Amino acid sequence: MKKALITGVTGQDGSYLAELLLGKGYEVHGIKRRASSFNTQRVDHIYQDRHESNPKFFLHYGDLTDTSNLTRILKEVQPDEVYNLGAQSHVAVSFEAPEYTADVDAIGTLRLLEAIRFLGMEKKTKFYQASTSELYGEVQEIPQKETTPFHPRSPYAVAKMYAYWIVVNYRESYGMYACNGILFNHESPRRGETFVTRKITRALANISQGLEKCLYLGNMDALRDWGHAKDYVRMQWMMLQQDVADDFVIATGKQISVREFVRMSALELGITLEFSGDGMNEIATITAIEGDNAPASKVGDVIVKVDPRYFRPAEVETLLGDPSKAKAKLGWIPEITVEQMCAEMVQNDLGKAKQHAILKSHGYNISVSVE
Numbered sequence: 421m422k423k424a425l426i427t428g429v430t431g432q433d434g435s436y437l438a439e440l441l442l443g444k445g446y447e448v449h450g451i452k453r454r455a456s457s458f459n460t461q462r463v464d465h466i467y468q469d470r471h472e473s474n475p476k477f478f479l480h481y482g483d484l485t486d487t488s489n490l491t492r493i494l495k496e497v498q499p500d501e502v503y504n505l506g507a508q509s510h511v512a513v514s515f516e517a518p519e520y521t522a523d524v525d526a527i528g529t530l531r532l533l534e535a536i537r538f539l540g541m542e543k544k545t546k547f548y549q550a551s552t553s554e555l556y557g558e559v560q561e562i563p564q565k566e567t568t569p570f571h572p573r574s575p576y577a578v579a580k581m582y583a584y585w586i587v588v589n590y591r592e593s594y595g596m597y598a599c600n601g602i603l604f605n606h607e608s609p610r611r612g613e614t615f616v617t618r619k620i621t622r623a624l625a626n627i628s629q630g631l632e633k634c635l636y637l638g639n640m641d642a643l644r645d646w647g648h649a650k651d652y653v654r655m656q657w658m659m660l661q662q663d664v665a666d667d668f669v670i671a672t673g674k675q676i677s678v679r680e681f682v683r684m685s686a687l688e689l690g691i692t693l694e695f696s697g698d699g700m701n702e703i704a705t706i707t708a709i710e711g712d713n714a715p716a717s718k719v720g721d722v723i724v725k726v727d728p729r730y731f732r733p734a735e736v737e738t739l740l741g742d743p744s745k746a747k748a749k750l751g752w753i754p755e756i757t758v759e760q761m762c763a764e765m766v767q768n769d770l771g772k773a774k775q776h777a778i779l780k781s782h783g784y785n786i787s788v789s790v791e
């Protein structure tokens with residue numbers, strides 16, 4: 421039975437990857453951070469009480485900023501595969517907390533690699549690094565592929581660039597099986613609530629049920645190549661099953677704007693939007709409503725506005741990936757389209773909003789705000 425260790429197991433990708441590996445018969449170990457309240461919602465459904473017979477899923481307290489802790493966990497678990505998904509993963513937040521982001525995302529990766537080497541596991545343990553399309557930043561070529569030069573545009577992306585190269589360096593220096601998945605944006609109903617897709621699907625669902633009035637966004641012109649997290653974690657596993665370690669771009673090869681994602685999400689609720697104004701003054705107004713998914717909305721309501729607060733000091737305007745290498749060498753193709761993913765996210769958030777609306781109508785205080 422293979423053993424895997426996942427950092428960031430409580431995050432979007434970590435939870436899907438843990439499910440995938442358990443389904444393949446792995447013993448799965450995950451690192452979770454100590455928090456003052458429960459932070460394991462995304463993996464609670466696969467949690468196994470250690471008192472049950474033959475558990476396959478284990479959680480260890482740890483942190484990517486803590487070398488001795490990482491070394492101890494690696495020594496105890498002796499994993500065949502390490503998936504380094506843990507990160508301060510929010511680009512906008514990285515401008516607010518650049519030093520912490522560098523510590524976790526850049527040096528955290530080095531800590532893990534060096535611990536593997538220190539323990540003499542560098543020929544046994546395969547290593548996956550969650551690299552990112554943010555490395556391309558100010559894009560030098562369209563679409564972006566493995567050979568496209570990097571130009572990171574945020575403290576997050578700069579930290580991830582260090583992580584990318586230290587993975588390559590450990591592969592070249594010590595013969596480690598270590599690889600980078602350069603993943604473009606991927607989303608799901610488990611996406612964190614402050615990333616733009618989930619912020620949109622959640623807010624529009626709440627607005628449709630009368631729980632919120634308006635969705636405030638930043639740059640709606642930004643173009644992204646959005647895929648589904650389930651497709652992308654399958655690829656993370658595939659990358660560690662090859663004879664030779666290599667780096668791969670993982671993307672759908674299609675891009676749409678934030679504005680288009682808003683339009684698509686609203687339509688899933690039966691709401692047609694008209695966008696007017698531009699730049700900092702852009703708004704979206706309801707021009708038609710079909711079906712009964714939006715009982716609290718009416719034609720003429722302005723439900724989306726731009727708020728300059730959400731613009732970033734340096735923006736990544738456009739990202740479009742070329743996944744040809746992954747398709748040719750690994751036979752990977754994404755199965756879920758952005759339209760299907762958007763519909764799944766909206767329906768999931770609509771279900772939650774309807775529950776909250778019922779609770780609110782019975783006098784419960786429901787907090788829905790999110791930055």
Ligand code: NDP
Binds near residue numbers: 485
């Ligand atoms: P999430 O933000 O959903 O999850 C991040 C995980 O990292 C969480 O489990 C979080 O713990 C954990 N974490 C944060 N700080 C630390 C720390 N100091 N020590 C240990 N763990 C920590 O991200 P995703 O699942 O979306 O992404 C997974 C990885 O892939 C990240 O590295 C991200 O940067 C990268 N990536 C993501 C893409 C995407 O579109 N989703 C695209 C390309 C790369 P907690 O739950 O306690 O906050």
Ligand code: GDR
Binds near residue numbers: 553604638639642643
């Ligand atoms: P990104 O994702 O920065 O690409 O990083 P995010 O969803 O945060 O932003 C995508 C684009 O939308 C624009 N935008 C807004 N973004 C947020 N969060 N909130 C807003 O209100 C808003 N309005 C407009 C952004 O400016 C941006 O252009 C994600 C993360 O998962 C990273 O960890 C990962 O590496 C990359 O994807 C690939």
